[in-house]
Amino acid sequence: MSTLLNLTDEDYLLIEDAIAANARGRAFLRMRDQRSRVVATDDVKRLVRSLTTSVKKAASPENEGGAHIRILRQELHDMSVCIQQTRSEVAALRPDETGNNRIMAATGELDAIVTATERATSEILNSAERIQALVSRMPRDPETKTICEELETQVTEILTACSFQDITGQRTTKVVNTLHYLEKRVNSMIEIWGPEALTALGAVERGNRAWRESGDAGHRQVEAGRGGRGQRRGQWREREQRRDQSERRRRPLRIVPTALLGRGVSLLMR
Amino acid sequence: MTNLNSNVLVVDDYGTMRRIIRNLLTQIGFSNIDEAPDGATALGKLRERAFGLVISDWNMEPMTGLQLLQEVRADSKLKPLPFIMVPAESKTENVVAAKAAGVSNYITKPFNADTLKKKIESVLGPL
Numbered sequence: 001m002s003t004l005l006n007l008t009d010e011d012y013l014l015i016e017d018a019i020a021a022n023a024r025g026r027a028f029l030r031m032r033d034q035r036s037r038v039v040a041t042d043d044v045k046r047l048v049r050s051l052t053t054s055v056k057k058a059a060s061p062e063n064e065g066g067a068h069i070r071i072l073r074q075e076l077h078d079m080s081v082c083i084q085q086t087r088s089e090v091a092a093l094r095p096d097e098t099g100n101n102r103i104m105a106a107t108g109e110l111d112a113i114v115t116a117t118e119r120a121t122s123e124i125l126n127s128a129e130r131i132q133a134l135v136s137r138m139p140r141d142p143e144t145k146t147i148c149e150e151l152e153t154q155v156t157e158i159l160t161a162c163s164f165q166d167i168t169g170q171r172t173t174k175v176v177n178t179l180h181y182l183e184k185r186v187n188s189m190i191e192i193w194g195p196e197a198l199t200a201l202g203a204v205e206r207g208n209r210a211w212r213e214s215g216d217a218g219h220r221q222v223e224a225g226r227g228g229r230g231q232r233r234g235q236w237r238e239r240e241q242r243r244d245q246s247e248r249r250r251r252p253l254r255i256v257p258t259a260l261l262g263r264g265v266s267l268l269m270r
Numbered sequence: 271m272t273n274l275n276s277n278v279l280v281v282d283d284y285g286t287m288r289r290i291i292r293n294l295l296t297q298i299g300f301s302n303i304d305e306a307p308d309g310a311t312a313l314g315k316l317r318e319r320a321f322g323l324v325i326s327d328w329n330m331e332p333m334t335g336l337q338l339l340q341e342v343r344a345d346s347k348l349k350p351l352p353f354i355m356v357p358a359e360s361k362t363e364n365v366v367a368a369k370a371a372g373v374s375n376y377i378t379k380p381f382n383a384d385t386l387k388k389k390i391e392s393v394l395g396p397l
Contacts, residue, residue: 121286129293156297158382162381165289167358170329172329 080185110176114169121165128158222248274299276322280310281305281338282356283330287379291356294383297397298390301354309333313341316348323394328357328364336367340357352393358382367389 019025064171126252135151278300282288288305295303304321306312310333312326324342327334335355342348352374359365360378368376374393375383390397 089288118284118286125286125289125293133295152297156294159293160382161378163287163290166282166284166327167379169284170358 008249040102076186080190083183083186105184108176110172110179114172117165121162124158124162128155128162131155273322273397275302276300276394277302277304277320278323278325279304279306279312279315279321281307281309281324281330281335281348282325283307283327287327291386294386297383302321307334309338309341312338316342316351317345319352323390324351324353325356326353328355328359328368336364336371339368339371339373353387354393 016028020029135148138148278282280288292303306315308317308330325387326335326338338352342353352373355368355373356377356379358379365376375389377389
């Protein structure tokens with residue numbers, strides 16, 4: 001079998017120039033270029049089809065990679081639900097102050113907490129300053145001098161203790177900012193996956209989970225008693241942690257190829 | 271002008287904190303006390319009239335206490351102004367950054383009147 005002849009670049013250019021020397025030669029070269037482009041396009045289409053098939057296979061529920069994606073989607077959905085649940089519970093803790101427009105106007109429930117503590121602190125300071133003013137008007141004879149000084153000292157202690165409101169407010173603001181940051185990131189990821197797909201998947205998984213746990217749920221309730229909201233949340237968290245641990249032991253989480261291919265490929269999976 | 275007659279500027283975004291510090295300063299003996307809710311307002315007041323002392327919070331927005339300090343030290347007229355930082359947390363890196371920016375002293379909240387008085391005396395001298 002004869003080996004294929006390879007041309008140098010110089011030889012190729014010389015032959016190309018020779019063919020292009022007349023009109024028929026130039027027509028031949030144009031037709032050759034068009035046919036080459038068609039072949040290249042066909043090759044790309046074949047590659048894309050092959051890639052699509054591979055991606056769909058990787059994302060299918062039967063495939064281990066597909067299960068990872070389902071787990072990721074489920075985690076995103078659960079995080080979003082948890083954030084919404086926290087918002088609702090914090091809103092439920094709001095005191096019934098129907099005449100207080102300042103609290104109602106505050107943006108966010110945690111911001112409202114800061115406002116409420118600031119108002120309470122201000123009232124404490126008002127009273128402390130009134131006491132200071134009264135003490136300053138008291139006559140300083142030997143009998144009352146010591147008492148007046150002690151009163152002034154105690155009022156000062158009240159004032160400095162009220163600085164808790166500033167520290168509380170700064171810490172609450174940090175928590176609020178962190179929640180906003182997490183919520184923004186989770187919503188961005190949900191937007192990529194598609195909220196409808198996550199909601200449907202969440203409903204399926206909740207059903208599966210309830211079915212799995214229905215066997216021992218009644219027994220656990222009898223043991224724990226009908227606890228408060230905090231106790232039920234603690235039990236829910238324990239179940240989630242046990243589920244996470246068993247999932248991780250069976251399938252360690254790996255970076256799935258589709259996560260690296262960007263939005264365009266992920267759209268092919270829908 | 272004695273130290274107690276100095277104009278003091280209290281900068282904090284929480285109104286109750288400004289009120290507490292003002293009250294403590296009054297007890298110490300200061301009578302000329304002004305307030306600013308943020309760094310930009312504080313900078314404006316500092317450039318309008320002469321102050322003898324600035325007491326500023328750290329966590330403020332949009333201009334933090336550190337940025338206010340840097341602006342003050344960058345201004346040739348304000349550069350020598352005594353500046354006490356009053357943050358809510360005592361992070362080492364914050365202390366280092368404040369010292370590098372030229373802070374006069376540093377008090378972590380919460381503090382009492384005695385602590386405030388001692389810190390002010392360390393900057394202005396005996397009151």
